[in-house]
Amino acid sequence: MRNLDLPGEVRFGQGRKEKTYKGSxxxxxxxxxxxxxxxxxxxxxxxxMDSLIGRAGGKVFLIVHFVESNLMLAF
Incomplete structure (x- = not known):
């Protein structure tokens, strides 16, 4: 089979390979x-520290959590 026999292959082409990361x-x-x-x-x-993203182009919250004092701030 050639690519011309597969209409989806011609239309979409090759996808990107996902990068894999280790924690370090x-x-x-x-x-x-x-x-x-x-x-x-x-x-x-x-x-x-964490961030909460709403809709695309919308509001974003920055959340900072102080573990020892159990205090959480959101900006």
């Missing part, structure tokens, strides 16, 4: 690395 490649460290760092440095405060 994407964020610069794994979960165990961050836990070990927090154990070594007891005076460091852990902070979690």
């Amino acid at each position: 490649e994407l964020y610069g460290g794994t979960c165990k690395d961050s836990q070990n760092c927090l154990e070594k440095n007891k005076d460091v405060m852990a902070i979690q």
Whole structure:
């Protein structure tokens, strides 16, 4: 079979290959690395950050969570 025999193949063509990331490649460290760092440095405060995206072109929330004090701020 040739591509001309498959109308969908001619119309759509080849798709993109998805990149696969490991945790250490994407964020610069794994979960165990961050836990070990927090154990070594007891005076460091852990902070979690997240974003909430609404519709495309719409509002976006930035959420900051201070773990030790259980305080969550949203901007």
